[in-house]
Amino acid sequence: MKVLIIGAAGMVGRKLAERLAKDGTLAGKQIASMTLYDVVPPEVPEAKFATDALTGDLPAACEAEKLVAGRPDVIFHLAAIVSGEAELDFDKGYRINLDGTRHLFDAVRAAQYCPRVVFTSSIAVFGAPYPEAIYDEFHTTPLTSYGTQKAIGELLLSDLTRRDILDGVAIRLPTICVRPGKPNKAASGFFSNIIREPLAGQEAILPVSEEVRHWHASPRSAVGFLIRAAEIDGAAIGPRRALTLPGVSVTVGEQIAALRNVAGDTVAARIKREPDQLIIDMVGGWPQNFNAARAIDLGFKAESTFEEIIQAHIEDELDGRIA
Amino acid sequence: MKVLIIGAAGMVGRKLAERLAKDGTLAGKQIASMTLYDVVPPEVPEAKFATDALTGDLPAACEAEKLVAGRPDVIFHLAAIVSGEAELDFDKGYRINLDGTRHLFDAVRAAQYCPRVVFTSSIAVFGAPYPEAIYDEFHTTPLTSYGTQKAIGELLLSDLTRRDILDGVAIRLPTICVRPGKPNKAASGFFSNIIREPLAGQEAILPVSEEVRHWHASPRSAVGFLIRAAEIDGAAIGPRRALTLPGVSVTVGEQIAALRNVAGDTVAARIKREPDQLIIDMVGGWPQNFNAARAIDLGFKAESTFEEIIQAHIEDELDGRIA
Numbered sequence: 001m002k003v004l005i006i007g008a009a010g011m012v013g014r015k016l017a018e019r020l021a022k023d024g025t026l027a028g029k030q031i032a033s034m035t036l037y038d039v040v041p042p043e044v045p046e047a048k049f050a051t052d053a054l055t056g057d058l059p060a061a062c063e064a065e066k067l068v069a070g071r072p073d074v075i076f077h078l079a080a081i082v083s084g085e086a087e088l089d090f091d092k093g094y095r096i097n098l099d100g101t102r103h104l105f106d107a108v109r110a111a112q113y114c115p116r117v118v119f120t121s122s123i124a125v126f127g128a129p130y131p132e133a134i135y136d137e138f139h140t141t142p143l144t145s146y147g148t149q150k151a152i153g154e155l156l157l158s159d160l161t162r163r164d165i166l167d168g169v170a171i172r173l174p175t176i177c178v179r180p181g182k183p184n185k186a187a188s189g190f191f192s193n194i195i196r197e198p199l200a201g202q203e204a205i206l207p208v209s210e211e212v213r214h215w216h217a218s219p220r221s222a223v224g225f226l227i228r229a230a231e232i233d234g235a236a237i238g239p240r241r242a243l244t245l246p247g248v249s250v251t252v253g254e255q256i257a258a259l260r261n262v263a264g265d266t267v268a269a270r271i272k273r274e275p276d277q278l279i280i281d282m283v284g285g286w287p288q289n290f291n292a293a294r295a296i297d298l299g300f301k302a303e304s305t306f307e308e309i310i311q312a313h314i315e316d317e318l319d320g321r322i323a
Numbered sequence: 324m325k326v327l328i329i330g331a332a333g334m335v336g337r338k339l340a341e342r343l344a345k346d347g348t349l350a351g352k353q354i355a356s357m358t359l360y361d362v363v364p365p366e367v368p369e370a371k372f373a374t375d376a377l378t379g380d381l382p383a384a385c386e387a388e389k390l391v392a393g394r395p396d397v398i399f400h401l402a403a404i405v406s407g408e409a410e411l412d413f414d415k416g417y418r419i420n421l422d423g424t425r426h427l428f429d430a431v432r433a434a435q436y437c438p439r440v441v442f443t444s445s446i447a448v449f450g451a452p453y454p455e456a457i458y459d460e461f462h463t464t465p466l467t468s469y470g471t472q473k474a475i476g477e478l479l480l481s482d483l484t485r486r487d488i489l490d491g492v493a494i495r496l497p498t499i500c501v502r503p504g505k506p507n508k509a510a511s512g513f514f515s516n517i518i519r520e521p522l523a524g525q526e527a528i529l530p531v532s533e534e535v536r537h538w539h540a541s542p543r544s545a546v547g548f549l550i551r552a553a554e555i556d557g558a559a560i561g562p563r564r565a566l567t568l569p570g571v572s573v574t575v576g577e578q579i580a581a582l583r584n585v586a587g588d589t590v591a592a593r594i595k596r597e598p599d600q601l602i603i604d605m606v607g608g609w610p611q612n613f614n615a616a617r618a619i620d621l622g623f624k625a626e627s628t629f630e631e632i633i634q635a636h637i638e639d640e641l642d643g644r645i646a
Contacts, residue, residue, distance in 0.1 A: 090486070127562065131460075139462045141481065141563045148482040152475050158464065159471040163413070239450065240464045 001029035004072035006058065006104065007079030008036035011179060012120070012222050014043055016076060019223050021047035026074060027116075027231035037067060038079065058100035064107035074116045074230045077104060083124060084186060086146040097149035105156055109165045117157065118229040119170040121242060123215060123287050125151040133291040136244060143285060154242040161234070161241050169229040169237065171295075174247030174302070177216040178313040187282045191216065194252070195259055195310055198270035201323030207276035210253030213288040217247040217302040218312040228300050236298060246302040248309060249289040258306035262314070263322050324352035327395035329381065329427065330402030331359035334502060335443070335545050337366055339399060342546050344370035349397060350439075350554035360390060361402065381423035387430035397439045397553045400427060406447060407509055409469040420472035428479055432488045440480065441552040442493040444565060446538060446610050448474040456614040459567060466608060477565040484557070484564050492552040492560065494618075497570030497625070500539040501636040510605045514539065517575070518582055518633055521593035524646030530599035533576030536611040540570040540625040541635040551623050559621060569625040571632060572612035581629040585637070586645050 003026060007013045017036055024031055024047070033050040036042035042053045056063050058079055068075075079100060080086075086093025101119070108115060124147035125140040140151045150172075157168035179192040183204070190207055191214060197204035217225070225245050237243070250258070260268040292300070303309045314320060326349060330336045340359055347354055347370070356373040359365035365376045379386050381402055391398075402423060403409075409416025424442070431438060447470035448463040463474045473495075480491035502515040506527070513530055514537060520527035540548075548568050560566070573581070583591040615623070626632045637643060 137454075137462050139460050140478075142478070143485065143562060145482050145486070148478050151478050155463075155465070155471050155474050155478075159468050162466065163468070239466060 001026055001031050001074070002070060002072040003031055003034045003074050003076070004037065004067060004070075005034070005042075005076045005078065006037045006067065007077065008042035008053070009038035009040050010078060011181070012176065012219065012226070013038070013076070013078045015219055015223050016078075016226050017042070018045045019227070021045040021051065024048055026227065035067070035070065035072065059095050059103050064103040065110065068104070068107040068111045071111060071113055072115060074118065075104070075108070076118045076226060076230070077101065078120045080120070080150075081146070082186070083144055083146040086149065087144055090145065093145050093149060097146065098152055101149075101153045102156060105160055105166065109160070114164055114167050116230055116234075117166045117168045118226055119153055119157050119168060120226075121150045121154050121170045121172045122147065123172050123174060123244070123290070125154065125172060125242075126287050128285045130287055133249075133289040134244065134287055135291045136294045158239060158241040162239055167234050168241050169232065169234070170242040171225050171229050171300075172242065172244045173222055173225065174215045174217040174245060176219055176222050177309060178218065178317075180219065180313070180317045187279050190279070191252075191255070194255065194271050195313065198259065198267045199263060199310075199314065199318060199322050201270075203270050203272055205274045206252065206271050207274060207279040208252060208283055209275070209280070210256065211251055212283055213249060213251045214283075215247045215249050215287055215290055216306070216309060217245065218309045220312045220316055221302045225300055228298075232298060243295040243298065243300070244290055244292045245295045245300050246292040247290065248303050248306050250306045255306055258310055262307055262310045267322065324349055324354050324397070325393060325395040326354055326357040326397050326399070327360065327390060327393075328357070328365075328399045328401065329360045329390065330400065331365035331376070332361035332363050333401060334504070335499065335542065335549070336361065336399070336401045338542055338546050339401075339549050340365065341368045342550070344368035344374065347371055349550065358390070358393065358395065382418050382426050387426040388433065390427070391430040391434045394434060394436055395438060397441065398427070398431070399441045399549060399553070400424065401443045403443070403473075404469070405509070406467055406469040409472065410467055413468065416468050416472060420469065421475055424472075424476045425479060428483055428489065432483070437487055437490050439553055439557075440489045440491045441549055442476055442480050442491060443549075444473045444477050444493045444495045445470065446495050446497060446567070446613070448477065448495060448565075449610050451608045453610055456572075456612045457567065457610055458614045459617045481562060481564040485562055490557050491564050492555065492557070493565040494548050494552050494623075495565065495567045496545055496548065497538045497540040497568060499542055499545050500632060501541070501640075503542065503636070503640045510602050513602070514575075514578070517578065517594050518636065521582065521590045522586060522633075522637065522641060522645050524593075526593050526595055528597050529575065529594050530597060530602040531575060531606055532598070532603070533579065534574055535606055536572060536574045537606075538570045538572050538610055538613055539629065539632060540568065541632045543635045543639055544625045548623055555621060566618040566621065566623070567613055567615045568618045568623050569615040570613065571626050571629050573629045578629055581633055585630055585633045590645065
């Protein structure tokens with residue numbers, strides 16, 4: 001079993017590589033080698049199998065061919081220009097998120113074998129207005145270029161799967177929360193900031209009202225989703241290869257209540273309300289809730305409460321300690 | 324008002340050009356010039372405005388730039404490799420249907436103006452299983468490469484519209500029936516053949532059962548859809564720029580009953596039943612019925628009975644005469 005992770009320097013890619021290094025197996029098979037690829041050098045975890053790290057520019061000529069030359073059995077394609085940047089830089093977003101993905105798929109086709117390709121899509125493929133809970137048959141009408149590029153990637157992946165060029169699974173990740181690391185300026189950052197910073201003894205800014213509802217899963221669940229997507233029998237999925245994954249739908253008020261339940265009043269009191277109209281307006285168009293029936297039937301598992309999401313963060317990032 | 328028709332040599336493109344030549348106006352404005360473009364030389368109808376015909380290969384370098392250089396106010400993009408051929412020839416289908424469309428949109432972006440772009444999509448963006456009537460929010464999960472390429476075109480068009488790069492309307496045409504001309508080998512050809520040939524005094528082969536249900540509109544309606552898509556206020560459509568158009572949902576048995584109503588028993592008796600398992604299997608996965616509520620609200624009009632579709636054919640193609 002040879003594994004390739006494209007986008008291995010990102011938060012989820014790094015955690016996936018660590019988990020595979022620890023497990024030593026994927027889809028019931030021993031991992032023989034793992035290649036980590038990104039535009040910046042990925043960290044290489046300690047592993048009992050051969051692991052190498054490469055850097056490069058995915059849509060550049062021959063780059064995807066080089067990655068596929070070793071005929072990896074499972075390709076995780078996580079690389080993307082994120083939502084905000086793809087919106088600001090039209091050419092860069094289309095070049096990496098659309099052309100890069102297409103080059104990868106073309107390279108697999110040229111190599112004439114049929115690997116499992118796990119493609120991280122996003123709930124950004126959906127655009128308001130939404131039903132109360134977005135169901136599996138709801139259409140994809142993205143309101144960002146990033147969401148458009150992900151929806152196109154899903155369509156290509158399903159078509160190439162149908163033609164036996166590759167064996168694809170596209171997974172629409174919930175917003176990943178609690179993101180480890182520093183607070184960032186992403187519009188969605190506050191969902192993590194208001195949990196992570198108070199737990200570390202720091203103040204956090206809440207720029208929206210407590211009524212805002214959103215869809216979350218932990219980084220630990222994200223890694224679990226990727227592994228499930230790599231091992232699942234393609235025939236069980238059928239031709240509709242894009243799956244909306246399970247998550248936890250909570251309001252910001254429920255997030256804060258969960259933080260209080262897990263860590264107490266002192267920690268929860270570290271959240272400061274500072275409304276920001278720009279963020280309020282953006283978040284107003286985001287999905288709030290899903291019915292991820294297909295993915296749940298196919299064995300994808302997320303947390304069932306926001307308390308569990310906080311506990312996962314405390315265990316995985318804070319060694320069990322709250323400040 | 325300058326008009327460009329890409330794919331002007333096809334059946335619908337030719338009829339659109341004739342209609343615009345006759346009307347002399349589009350979207351309430353005098354047409355000053357019309358450019359007809361296709362891979363083979365388009366017929367040039369007699370018109371009171373300047374009309375020229377060009378041939379070329381849309382995805383070739385600089386081709387789209389050349390077409391857009393005259394800054395047409397309305398661009399009809401009808402050019403496509405059809406379903407069967409796009410399925411047989413992977414590269415050709417993606418090159419024309421995806422790359423060609425993208426080059427056109429890129430050329431519009433480079434020209435830095437915001438024309439109305441009418442893009443003919445297809446009900447092939449949908450894939451079985453379906454609800455009893457496909458509704459406007461139903462997802463696009465195509466089961467052909469052609470349908471995939473059309474769905475991608477819709478996504479690009481909506482994103483570029485949102486970004487004010489162009490002002491797009493994508494219309495998902497029903498199966499066009501009755502197609503004029505000779506019987507062809509397209510799997511869907513029999514829907515037209517069983518009407519057109521008997522009306523012309525010829526036998527026609529019916530390869531499927533009379534229970535098969537499908538979704539139709541006349542060539543006359545197709546032209547009407549294109550003109551409506553060119554004139555409609557974009558703000559009334561909103562950001563979801565792909566519209567499923569109205570049509571008539573009938574079984575083959577109902578098609579034959581309508582033929583009998585319009586033209587009598589002798590004509591209807593010219594249909595011979597010769598089941599063809601290959602066609603039966605293909606047609607089994609096709610859409611049967613739609614609820615095109617949005618497009619109807621937006622003023623798109625189709626026939627309301629199959630008799631009207633037959634009458635349109637008799638008037639427009641047979642000068643009112645039945646053999």
